[in-house]
Amino acid sequence: MSFLDKAVIISPNDNVAVALQNIQKGELLKMNNSSIKMVEDVPVKHKISLHFFCKGDIIYMYGVPVGEVIVPIPPGGRLTTVNVKHLAAEYKIGNPEYDVIPPDVGHLENKYFHGYYRGDGQVGTRNFWLFIPMVFCQNRNLQVLKEAFDTELGYKKENPIKQQIKELIGDSNGSSSIPKYRKIFENIDGIKFLSHEGGCGGTREDAQMLVNLLAGYINNPNVAGATVLSLGCQHAQVSMLQEVLKDKYICKKPVLYFEQQQYASEKEMLRDIVNDTFKKLKEANKIKRNPAPLSKLSIGLECGGSDGFSGITANPLIGNVSDKIGALGGKGILSEFPELCGVEQDIINRCETRETAEKFINLMEAYNTRAKEVGSGFDMNPSPGNIKDGLITDAIKSAGAATKGGRAAVTDVLDYTEYAVKPGLNLLCTPGNDVESTTGLCGSGANLILFSTGLGTPTGNPICPVLKISSNSALPKKITDIIDFDAGRIISEGASLEDLSEELLELIVEVASGTKKTCADILGQDDFIPWKRGVSL
Template sequence: MPSISEDPCVVTPSPVTPPPAIRLHSRDDVVIARGQLVGGTILPGEGVTVSGLIPPGHKVAVRAIAEGEAVRRYGQIIGFASRPIAAGEHVHTHNVAMGEFARDYAFCADTKTTAMAATPATFNGIVRADGRIATRNYIGVLTSVNCSATVARAIADHFRRDIHPEVLAPFPNVDGVVALTHGAGCAVDPEGEGLALLQRTLGGYAAHPNFAGVLVIGLGCETNQISRLMETQGLKEAEFLKTFNIQDTGGTAKTVARGIELVGGMLAEANQVKRQPVPAAHLVVGLQCGGSDGYSGISANPALGAAVDRLVAHGGTAILSETPEIYGAEHLLTRRAVTRAVGEKLVARIRWWEDYCARHHAAMNNNPSAGNKAGGLTTVLEKSLGGIAKAGHTNLVEVYEYAQHVDAKGLVFMDTPGYDPISATGQVAGGANLICFTTGRGSAYGCAPTPSLKIATNDALWNRQQEDMDLNCGSILSGQKSIDEMGAELFQLMLDTASGTLSRSEIHGYGQNEFVPWQIGAIT
């Protein structure tokens, strides 16, 4: 039988058939079904007989829980019994609800010295002329406003290898030309937070190392004027950063022709890049989980956390995000903050979200999604506790607002929504040159210009949707591999992908439609 550590999420492998349910912590009131459980199943070591049908990844009560009493998983509160729950009963939305409880933030209580790797790991990166390190080599077409989206896509389509393979054939070192369009840019407060967020996002992409060159195209009369965008983001037009407007150029056809000409003029120089070994300290990895299930916090997320611990030990950076999906578990991060000020920044973002939801008559427990619940997650508290496992065990060194440039080394937090495309867009704007994306229900997400690795939590998902998955962590659930072993495997996959190995989503051509800047504020 696998041994269960007092450390949440640690399940050590065993050569024998694993038991039908997983206990994560000695204080837990529930265990997690490895597969579907039927009534009458006896849970070894728990002294409990299952009552009724329990789906895979769902929870079984291991003791009687009174109405109003806290329910614990990972040794932490995931909700409160909305009615009496008997031992052996299915524990889910029908008998567990959210409730208020105090969190002990204990700022800096669990910080520790990070042991740096004796021999730094490397990957084959692209070194830009100014010293920035890239993992991919794209040319980007950005838009200041939705009104210029169609021409931007027409320009990028001219260079698509699946439509016009002959155009980029002489330039094999160019990964592609991508148009990243959006639905905003006008009818907003010119001095408001919404426009500032959009400009910060566009600025981060325009300066991203994974772009060898960038065009920024506007209509001409929009609120998000290109001149103002360039000024606020400290950008200047140059040989590989060009801007122009449809109205000034003379219309759609002339704008498309102008864009094709400008991109064409960048290709020869962009093709000159050569990969070379660089320290893994140049990796900036955005951490995402989407389509999560009851296994996410047991297999894929802790495995990603183990890879993050390795990355940090090699001097790299990991960006944890999705603020609504750490809600109720933020106290476990404040305890790891390197200073009280860093911890207070995180709490301030939590308070902002509470106020934001209240203003819109929403609730933080609107997250999890229907798919999350079908996969066994009952409340946002439970989802959050599993989600922060992606952050490993290292110190929290800084907290950033959405799309801010990340310049710290180590584990950082960026405030974003839980919606994956918006969250990852902010991370890439902040400098992420690799995304690691865990999923239990299945995901078809991809990103540009930053490659995205998708990590399955269970064998069933891997077998069903293997064409979209880059790594399977189901072997943790079966006891065949430990979390640390999977973490080492994932860390190597991160290095390989940063070196140019294509992710599944890149093979399928994902990335352009997944650029989704966060829109907040009134649209008038």
């Protein structure tokens, strides 16, 4: 990157710059031995034209095409949705030589976190017990069980809103109604409940996809075992889940199944669920943390609420960490296929095999086609918040989002709910929707997620710690309870990417070892939304 006095040019091939602060009309933007006079105000994070652009000219950022000019733009002008439209670079399948320059990780080879070893060799960063409904009909039973288990086993959190309401109705001396119990099972990090609205009434494809996702959650290394609730007549049958667990995974975990239509009453089923689950919780509590190398980390790579700095600070930082984890033998899982639109050729070039590249393109094209069939498309991916903060085309957003994948070779491409097994960088087909994507990452085996944000989002996950990384230094000061790490210091303090990478790795070890909670964990942000294909971007 080339830093100017008030802006930055990301790649030598770029013909626009990114404003690092608000720049006023009439100011001079210094560029090496020359300068550009600003012809209009350009807000921080927005893009500045470095040349005169005619209609039809191509805008380059990150060294790739990201837009086409539709209204002439003078030097020192601001790029907007009025004068630029989305344009993605063309691509073709090939298998050119791609030189991977591995990062220096010698100092990390003997570094470890403390995790939970599973029978199949995976290592969890948490030790959770899962309650899973096969169908939405069981959500009420799930809520009854959640209230009982969380309260009586010491996992329920204080609700500050209750105290506030007491004060508003005049009971200022009233204390919280939630009893404070000690935690009964010291080695179980929590009991988690995956309520959802699926399992029946949709397509058979939806049912099978849900079953595959739930199986991935059971197999996730952060899970010790699961209790499965079924009605009995729904599309997503228990037998389907058992088949996936048997055929796809070496699942040695205890999984308990309960079908309501086999019981005379709901009360009888709940009684059996509690008795049988409690016995298995005693066994799960015997599992303790032990040292594990960083190669046992499977890191989900996610962004949400992105801004004009995301592709300059937080995303490249995540990519740097992913490269290091991959070089050690761990896994990085890059999701959000709509946000790889425009960088397909770079991804193709980085795929280790032609088959991997073809699978990537086939998934991308099939997804985009289905989205267009319902009146959308990848070009509609940027949200109003993205556009307001300078991400005016999907290709601009994608070029910055893709940097979360670092520069390592792509070892595997996964369709939604496929499980990551190969070390190195894996691509996972998910939507850009934050929660649907993080839900998918955990279903594919992530035991920790690095999540960049520029605008702020509380997104978390029931079983996987989500570590929120801010792209700018203003955000953690503005919203104090959702950000875990400030990558904006690359701009605000001139901090080096390498130094912040090492600092972030230290935090990752603390979170993975359970000695530090993420902000999402503290807030109890257990977000779980299965994806219905082709509809969501």
